[in-house]
Amino acid sequence: MKKICFFLALTFSPLLLQAQDRITGKLFATRSEVIAQNGMAATSHPLATQVAIDILQKGGNAIDAAIAANAALGLMEPTGNGIGGDIFAIVWDAETKQLYGLNGSGRSPKSLSLAYFKENGYEKIPSHGPLPVSVPGTVDGWFALHERFGSMEMEEVLEPAIEYAEEGFPVTELIAYYWGRSADFMDKYPNFKEVYMPGGEAPETGEIFKNPQLANTLRTIARGGRDAFYEGDIARTIADFIQEQGGFLSYEDLASHTSEWVEPISANYRGYDVWELPPNGQGTAALQILNILEGYDFDTIPFGSTMHVHLFTEAKKLAFEDRAKFYADPDFVDIPLEELISEEYAAERRELIDLNRAANSYDAGKLEQGNTIYLTVADEAGNMVSLIQSNYRGMGSGMVPPGLGFMLQDRGELFSLEEGHANVFEPGKRPFHTIIPAFITKDGSPWISFGLMGGAMQPQGHAQIVMNLVDFDMGLQEAGDAPRIHHEGSSEPTGYKMTDGGILQLETGFPYETIRELMRLGHDVGFTLGAYGGYQAIMFDEDKGVYYGASESRKDGQAAGY
Template sequence: MKQFLVIFITLISLQTYAQDRVNGGKFATRSEVISQNGMVATSHPLATQIGIDILKQGGNAIDAAIAANAALGLMEPTGSGIGGDLFAIIWSAKDQKLYGLNASGRSPEKLTLQYFKDKKMTKIPSFGPLPVSVPGCVDGWFEMHGKFGTLDMEQILKPAIDYANNGFPVTELIGYYLTGTSRRFKEYPNFADTYMPNGNSLNKGSVFKNPYLANTYDKIGKGGRDAFYKGEVAKTIANFIQEQGGFLSVKDLANHTSEWVEPISSNYRGYDVWELPPNGQGTAALQILNIMEGYNVKEMGFGSAEYIHHFTEAKKLAFEDRAKYYADPAFNKLPVEQLISKEYANERRKLINPNRAARSYDAGELEQGNTIYMTVADKFGNMVSLIQSNYRGMGSGMVPPKLGFMLQDRGELFSLEEGHLNVIEPKKRPFHTIIPAFITKNGKPWVSFGLMGGAMQPQGHAQIVINLIDFEMNLQEAGDAPRMQHNGSSEPTGGKMTDGGQLVLESGIDYQTIRALMSKGHKVGFELGSYGGYQAIMWDEINKVYFGASESRKDGQASGY
């Protein structure tokens, strides 16, 4: 078995570069896109084009972001949709500042911890009606639009409505995921009616129409956010979930509100990296960067055993705090300022053994009181960093009749451990994995970016920042370069890491490095498709142009004009 592992790792490490290029960096799969008037980067080319069209019609970055997100909910239902939640960081050119939006939904008012105790359940199910929380996406659109939008919502949603009525071809990766999702959910109510036309799963090149979603979008465009959270749509959602044995009610939907929040930041070698505070996990990215700032990362070298080892240990430390302290701040006094302080990072860094992987760490003792990512920039200087998803790819399996979308299963991320900060309670937001990011330099916008992939996201954010700043990669190469992902840390739902977890590497890490990591005690593995989908836009203050990047792991595209 050991010999097989060695041969296997050797084979996967041979493919070092995506392709030979004259310039742009050895890992870059293509050149950056460069434009003056606007830029859109999403995980689907047609959604990107819709965003560009909205900008050309006179809309701003916020209008284009909503239009592109609506298109992604149609075209990439395996990772997004109006049955899910939304988070955004917005740079306002007028105000010269960042705004944070938390548009995540809450648990049903009548669903309590006692229900799960009575059922003798130790974990909230991944699928079905019980993990369904209020979908926050649509309210997030209208919060963004009300504060910053310029075009009317009917115009913004029209491109997605047209594609939903007339059809569009399914792309390669989304077709792959839809095929697998159809096997899982084909017997669930209403799934086949919406996502399996003629009884067949959709695959690459299939032309897909979703008139149900077109009708729902049309109602939202004409009737506003209340057309979704009140009235017939809300009744259809609530009645369906309760018929399936769940708890989501019309009242839960009607009472939903998003929240504008102050982004949190930490300075990394002169650059301010911005994330959103809990209930999301962006704090972990800042904690990892604070720990790594204490090392000469550039001297370690990209892809070296020394760099990967120290990064992995920093991740483990941050994720133990993530498991203990990240939750809905409306229900808990969270020590966020302490968690992202340089002093705390200095203390945590002392726990890292440079020669040995830790099997476990304890969280710090502090005083307490699949997804889509997209980014848009416009000619006015506004920039939007937006992430939106249903969780576990397509979501809960719960498709309300004739509405055209699946509901999320974010409620699975609550803990059933009494006394845990993230324990399920009525009207509470669960711990959340999706996080947008932003980087500023001297108070000016520099990079709007993010990537997809559950627990990969804070690890990926930190790696992108390090690639850009320490390893001086360009925007495209920073996303294409091989990534690492550590799995097995303690989780906000409960459970403790005791065996060190597993370090998963992409192709491009050489065999000598893998051997050195194994000698330090890391369990090294390889896995396809677990590294998220990166999109980014960079502002060049000197030349007054935008750079755009969309990585090769997904079907996406960056485009400008």
């Protein structure tokens, strides 16, 4: 009988499985924060974190270290990112004491039109192959960041990734899992096996993987700068390959690409300024969720309670309706951004929430229109970088240009084919984007640089992290380890338009009583694996003069400092 009771206790008390007999902090916290004085890095791979720390200790700043870590991650975690993808960043510059935003997303081929998809019977843009390929913005983004804020020569910044690509590195368990799943599908595409399946198989856990093609590409970039990627032989190889496969990306598309410096946008949540980047990304949704939730008193609503989950889910539904309607490339459509993140609009939307019933759907507001990696680094001077980079759909499009050692992204899939939609496909346009970095300031000073990977989970995760820190008084590591809410609606071909009540997916750790009451409110509660994102964060304690680092327990991440 005792054995049966113990089994039932473990089965129905999942919090006990997270961290038993913890002396300090919440039961679900996996460990304490990392604390250091001189510098801190938090990435989704321990070796990439080490690369960032090494760059800092050699005299590089946070921007240099972030680029170096990102380059290493493109090699070590090809299941989520690489130089065939896009990049976004928020930088706190200690000298000017300001935040700067970088939009490094690429544009659609200029020779491809909406008419092409219509005439060929496409109801949506394919998820793989040459048609969803847009210009890869990462390399230009690196050099834009480096030109404005970097301090170390680019050859030295990229050297760790080049060395690992040549000499090899051991593949971690989680990455080996996703790598194998991708190989089962992508081995049919040209050049995939040559680069990603040495010996005919995807690498196993602990196996040493080398990518000499990528090493050569990175060395060319390090010596020749961004032009070596966008205007030289690399660009010609990419363009020729995509057009041979039936796509439209051209040398001219690559040569004309530029990143854009943008003003971060913010909302004040109970005295803390939460910063995101404006569309074409989805960071605005996190701010909208927080603005709606600020109208409720979470001093009286405990974490994990029915009302906590219900209110969050309804706020998410409201924000994501606007996300589906309004978010797009601002160069092609006027976005009512100020209204979307205004307190007045949040109050108006908040009135639609029924405290006693889940809504099947909400209409978008009526306004006047005018798999990914995340990392963060901080240095001794006080510079902080919040950086996110991705190929989309894990490894990307399946398109691996010959001899270059990387895969191109498939972000173009996220365009709509609906005429008149803000995010409808147009030549030379940036698609709606899921990857978003975040930052929090307090009274004009830097507090936390953070992000959370994972498609539509990202704005949901950002809002939950802020609530965990501010409303539920969690520490930096606890805020990431806490069980998460992921609401997923049914979707249009674009993959992000909710049209019904959707499924409320709750991570292990929410009480059975909460789940039962949510079902009574009309929520369709489900469970899933791997859909709750990957979190990294650095907090600056100005009074003590130290950095706190936290990393994702659901991934292979690590925070380290010195």
